[in-house]
Amino acid sequence: MSTAHDSDLERAGPFLLAGRTAATEWVSLLLRRAGREVRLLEPRAEGVAVRAAWSEDAEGDAESFPSVAAAAAAHDTSALFIDYDDREGWPDGVVPEELPCPAVVISAFGRGPDAPRGGTLTVSAASGVLHLTGASGDPEGRPLLLHDRQTETIAGSYAAIALLLAASRSRPGHLIELTKHECFSICSAGEVVKWTYAGLSPTRLGSALFQPMEVMSASDGDLFVLCTSEEQWQRLMREMGDPEWASWEIFAHRGLRGENWDVLEPRLAEWMATRSCDELMDLALRERLPFAFALAPRGVEELEEEMSGSAxxxxxxxxxxxxxxxxxxxxxxxxxxxxxxxxxxxxxxxxxxxxxxxxxxxxxxxxxxxxxxxxxxxxxxxxxxxxxxxxxxxxxxxxxxxxxxxxxxxxxxxxxxxxxxxxxxxxxxxxxxxxxxxxxxxxxxxxxxxxxxxxxxxxxxxxxxxxxxxxxxxxxxxxxxxxxVGFGYAMLLACGFGYQGEGEPWIDRSIAYPDPQAGFVLAFAxxxxxxxxxxxxxxxxxxxxxxxxxxxMHRYLGRSYPPSEGAPRPLDAARGFELAAPAFSECLPCRHEEWVAVVCESGEEVARLASVLGADGPAAGESPRELARRLGQVSVQREAQQLEALLRDRGLAAQRVLDLRQLVREAGLTSAAHASSGLFRVPEGERHIHAASPWVLDGERYDSNRRAxxxxxxxxxxxxxxxxxxxxxxxxxxxxxxxx
Incomplete structure (x- = not known):
C-alpha cells in the first residue's frame, strides 16, 4: 500500500488553504493523503501570511505578503481554497483579484450580502437531513445531528476534488464556487425521490422502513438488528427455533411487524439478551443478516486502528x-x-x-x-x-x-x-x-x-x-x-453516528450517512x-x-484530537489549528410540530437569543440542551417561519427544519437563466426533478444534465x-x- 507520504507526481506548488473551519481541515487531510503539499493562508492587519501549518515546520516563521495574489505567486500555488464561513478571518466574501492560480471557494449558503449565516446545524436543517434524523426513543422527537461536523466533511470532499481538477486542468483566475447547503443536500436527494415519485415524505417521526430495525441489547453490549427482506426474517426466525408467535398474522409481513412492534419487540429482546454480541454477529455472518455493532465514536476509532494496523x-x-x-x-x-x-x-x-x-x-x-x-x-x-x-x-x-x-x-x-x-x-x-x-x-x-x-x-x-x-x-x-453484510442504515450505527452519550437513546432514524461520506472519498482518490x-x-x-x-472523521475532527500523550501520531497528520465550537447549536420547537435550528457563536449571541424570546439568559451551570428546553417553552408558541425571520433580523443564524416537501418547494430549480442557483433540475429526457451538481465554474454549473x-x-x-x-x-x- 502506498502511504500518504509517497508521491510519484512531479513536484508542483502547494495548495493554499484559507479559513479556520472543519471543512478546511478535511480538505487538508485528503490532499495530504494524496501526497500534496498544503499551506495555511491567514489574514493579517496588513496583507496576509503563509505558514506550514500541517508539517514539521508548523511552528516555523510565517511568510508575509501584501496580498493574496502576491502570496499565491510567490509560492507558485497550484490552487487556492477559501472557506468564507471563517467570518473573523474572511468576513467580506470577496474573491481576491488578479490571482495567478485557480480558486475554489465555499460558504454555507453563498457569499452574497443577503445570504443567511450558517453552521452545521442550520445547513443540515435547510437540506432536509435534520428532519430525517432522530431517535425513536426520544419522547420529544427532537431533530438531531449525527455529527457536529457532518456538513463540513461532505462539502470538504467536494472541494478537495475540485482543487485537484483545478490544479491540473485550469487557468489562472478560474473560480469554482460551492455552497455547503448544495453539497449536503445531495445526501437527502435519495429521500426526496420518495416524495417526488411516490408522494411519500419520510420523517424521523415515522415508522421504521423495515422491522426489525432497532438497537437491541445483547448480553454484553448493543447491536443494531435489521432484516431488510422476508427471506432474512425467515432465517432469523429459524435460528430462534421458529417460535409459535412468529406465525401470528400480526407479524405476517414487515408492514404489520412495524404496526405491531410493541408486541414484537419484547419477544425479540428476550431472545437477544441471552446471546453475546459475538454470537449474534456470527449468526449475522452465517445467515447473511445485516446486523451491526452499535458503537460509540471511540469504539469506531479503536476498531479502525486495529483493522488498518495504523494510527x-x-x-x-x-x-x-x-x-x-x-x-x-x-x-x-x-x-x-x-x-x-x-x-x-x-x-x-x-x-x-x-x-x-x-x-x-x-x-x-x-x-x-x-x-x-x-x-x-x-x-x-x-x-x-x-x-x-x-x-x-x-x-x-x-x-x-x-x-x-x-x-x-x-x-x-x-x-x-x-x-x-x-x-x-x-x-x-x-x-x-x-x-x-x-x-x-x-x-x-x-x-x-x-x-x-x-x-x-x-x-x-x-x-x-x-x-x-x-x-x-x-x-x-x-x-x-x-x-x-454492510447495509447503509446498519452502518450508520456501526460507524458511530448513532451515539448521543451514556444513557441517551441511540439515533436510529436518518440517512445512511457513511455512504456519501465514503463515496466522495472514493471519487477523490x-x-x-x-x-x-x-x-x-x-x-x-x-x-x-x-x-x-x-x-x-471522528478522530481527526473530534474535540479530543490530537490523542493523549504517548499515542502514536505522525507530526504532519496534526491539525493546522484549533476548531472553535459554537456556544449554542440547538433546535427550538415551534407551533405545528415545526422546529427552528439556531446557532450562536458566542455568549453574547446566546444572550441576544434569549432576549428575543423574552426569556432569561443562560443560568450558571445550565447546559445548551437544558437552555434549549427552557427556551422551547416560549418558542413553541410561535410560528416557525416568523421566528426564523425574527432571529435573522437580529443577526442570528437561524433556519427552519425543512421537511422534504418544503425542501423541494423552497430550493428552486436550476435553469439556463439561473445556472448557478437551485438544488434541483429536470435532466434532459426526464420528467421528474433530480439533484443538480453543486459545482459552479465561473457562474456555470458542472452538470451532466442527462437522465439515467x-x-x-x-x-x-x-x-x-x-x-x-x-x-x-x-x-x-x-x-x-x-x-x-
Missing part, C-alpha cells in the same frame, strides 16, 4: 496500491488532450459495476465532470435500487418497472447502460475485454466476489496495466468483519489516481470502506465503440444471453 488517520481514508507495470497513454487519452476545466474528465471511460448508493454516487461525480460512465448490469444482476418497492415514475408506465425507479434515476444520472452477464464465463471474458479499453472500473462487491468472477486486480491489470480499479466495501477487506497515471502510466487499486472515513439510462440502452454502442464488434456479433451475444 495515522490518513491511512484510514483509503488504500492505494499501484499496478506492477505501466502502460503509456494512448493517443487521445486524457493525458494527451488540452486542459479544459469545463469537462476535465472528458475522454475518461469508467465501467461502473456498483449498486445501491455510495459507489454509484461516486461515479456520478465523474460523469458530472465529463467522464463516460458505463453502468454494467444484467437482467440476472440488477442494481438493487431498480427493484425497490414504490418510487415508480407514473408518467413512464410504458417502461419496465426497473427503468422507472426514482432512487436509481437519482444516482445514475448522466451514465450509459450496457448489459453483461457475469454469471457466465463468456460474460466475464467480455468484461475483461471492456476493461482493456477503459480507464477506470468501479465495484462494491463483497470482498472475494470479484476474484470469484475472474475480476481480480491481477486479471484486470493483465488486460490493462494502466487501469484504475476502485472498490468500496463496508469494512476493511482484510479484516475479520469483511464478510458481514480515483481523480488523484488518474492524475498520477498521466505521469507514470501505472494503474492503481483504490480501496475505500464505509468504516474508514467515518473513523477518520434504461437497462441495456447503450449495449450495442458500447460494444461497438470499445471492442469494434459488428452488429451481428452483438446480436449473437444478446441472443445467447451473454450481453443481456
Amino acid at each position: 495515522d488517520v490518513r491511512d484510514w481514508l483509503y488504500r492505494s496500491t499501484p499496478s506492477p507495470q505501466s502502460a503509456p497513454p494512448a493517443p487521445g487519452s486524457p493525458g494527451a488532450r488540452a486542459a479544459d476545466l469545463a469537462r476535465p474528465l472528458e475522454g475518461v471511460t469508467v465501467l461502473d459495476l456498483s449498486t445501491v448508493w455510495a459507489t454509484p454516487l461516486s461515479t456520478a461525480q465523474l460523469a458530472h465532470f465529463g467522464a463516460r460512465v458505463i453502468k454494467v448490469e444484467s437482467q440476472y444482476r440488477l442494481d438493487h435500487t431498480r427493484s425497490r418497492i414504490g418510487e415508480l415514475s407514473l408518467p413512464d408506465a410504458h417502461l419496465p418497472e426497473w427503468d422507472r425507479k426514482g432512487s436509481f434515476r437519482e444516482t445514475n444520472q448522466g451514465k450509459e447502460s450496457a448489459t453483461v452477464n457475469l454469471g457466465t464465463a463468456e460474460g466475464q471474458r467480455l468484461l475483461l475485454d471492456l476493461a482493456g479499453q477503459a480507464d477506470v472500473i468501479v465495484s462494491n462487491f463483497t470482498p472475494g466476489v470479484a476474484e470469484r468472477l475472474g475480476l481480480s486486480a491481477e486479471a484486470l491489470w493483465e488486460a490493462n496495466p494502466g487501469l484504475i480499479i476502485g472498490r468500496l466495501s463496508a469494512y476493511h477487506p482484510d479484516s475479520h468483519l469483511s464478510r458481514l 480515483m481523480v488523484d489516481a488518474l492524475q498520477r497515471r498521466e505521469r507514470s502510466g501505472r494503474g492503481a487499486l483504490i480501496e475505500v470502506d464505509l468504516f474508514g472515513p467515518s473513523a477518520a 439510462p434504461r437497462l441495456g440502452e447503450h449495449t450495442p454502442a458500447v460494444l461497438a465503440d470499445l471492442l469494434g464488434l459488428a452488429p451481428d456479433a452483438i446480436a449473437d451475444l444478446e441472443t445467447r444471453k451473454v450481453a443481456w
